[in-house]
Amino acid sequence: MSVETTTAAELEARLIDIVRANAGLMHVLRVMRDLDLPDWRLFSGAVYQSVWNERTGRAPGYGVKDYDIGYFDPDTSWDAEDEAIKRVAAAFAPELRDIVEVRNQARVHLWHPQKFGGSYAALRNTDEALTRFVAPCFAVGVRLEENDEITVAAPFGLDDVFNLTIRPTPDRPLANDWERIVEKAKARWSELNIVQA
Template sequence: MSDKAARLEAIVRATPRLMTVLETARDLALPDWMIFSGAIYQPVLNHLTGRAPDYGIKDYDLGYFDASDISYEAEDVVIRRVAEAFEPPLKEMVEVRNQARVHLWFEQKFGEPYAPLKSTAEAPGRFTSTLFAVGVRLEPDDALTVVAPFGLEDLFAMRLRPNPTRRTAGFSRTAEAALRRWPELVIVN
């Protein structure tokens, strides 16, 4: 494990609400599941800037991958099952998406094409920034699996740069929103 991965793990494990989400998600045993994006990078930024661990966290993105049924109805069953596993406020904050069906709605919602994914671990590689592209899964043996397709350098350097494989007009808006919460960020275009 790299030094940065070990630092990430220590921060994640020291974030009680995030650990509750990870433990509950693990107990649900969804196929190929992972918590990613803001639920992971925001506690790191908060740690680096001396803020409370949950500062700025609006939701916890829980992705899973089930290509056996990519209907909204099947996803909705999982959404309801996950919601029942949490107490408020987490019940309202955990957002569940079957990564096997994101390509069905992404272009209509965000105005850009989205090729089908083959696994949940592929999803972070599509996020708008390299800093956001991190996910974790708590394994049955309590080990933490970290997925960071662009590495963790930008995250720990607090460097917000566009995803080099996905140029999107939305990056500027995303960067502005992040800067409002963490003015210490360095934006690299």
Template sequence: MSDLEARLGDIVRATPDLMHVMTTVRGLGLSDWRVFSGAVYQAVWNDVSGRPAGYGIKDYDLGYFDPDTSWDAEDVVIKQVAAAFEPPFRDIVEVRNQARVHIWFPDRFGEPYEALPDTDTALSRFVAPAFSVGVRLEADDSISVAAPFGLQDMFDMVLRPNPNRPLARGWDKVVASARARWPELRVEGV
């Protein structure tokens, strides 16, 4: 485990709402799950910038992988996850089967999207390396980390486009939203 992975684990453990989400989800037995995106990088940005845990976090993105790509199967999991939480978490834990993303992504975002083989591969397609981090609370209480671009951009509060895909539609909106909450972010490579 790298120093940054250990530091990320410490930050996650010090973020009560994120730990609550991961502890609850771990008990559901979902396959190949991760909490990723804003709930992770924003927890780090709060720590790095001295803001309180939970500041600016709007939701908790939860990905899992089930080869059954039917809407009915995903809907069962969405309802299972919702039933496991009390408000406000019931309304802010957003669940998506990563095996289904290629079905709806082109219509929603106007870009092609190849089918994924697992949840961790999804991280390599996020709009920025700083966003491409997922965590999971394992059965032994360790926190596993998936970060195809590493963790440096996230800890440095740097936003740069994912080098493995075209600039995402809505990039400027993503940057503006993040800067509204963390004005010290640096944007590079655009």
């Protein structure tokens, strides 16, 4: 598939095909759908790395270290988030329990500045979190809906994901650990194209 001549709709359909072909991703999506956390989405590495693996001929689960789940609950107490984390952990077998990471996106502004520095405005929903990711290719999320449809959120499109390109997100400060992020990705997928700020 030539990405240069592919429409946004065709890339989204291709992403959905890749997700459906990945048994691990589909298992996580089915469990999360059954748990029905508010405004949940599976995003980041497990999604874009699946595309990279398909594009480079690697096994579907290659390089996937965890499954990041975002959800949005207006209750920003730690107790409420901890309850959701425990509920999700209980739904997975031990081999997945420790690598399915769940975070309430309504709470990110409470801990982000201390952990990563800088200011972080409160989010209004889970998909808005994707607009703050450090690279457009990382900013992709999927959800398995009740009717078995897979919906996609990709605020910067999917071109960079399918073109194996990592570039800084525009209108956002460069991540403090940008070089480490790029080096780790390039060590696993040597085919990646790095576009510096």
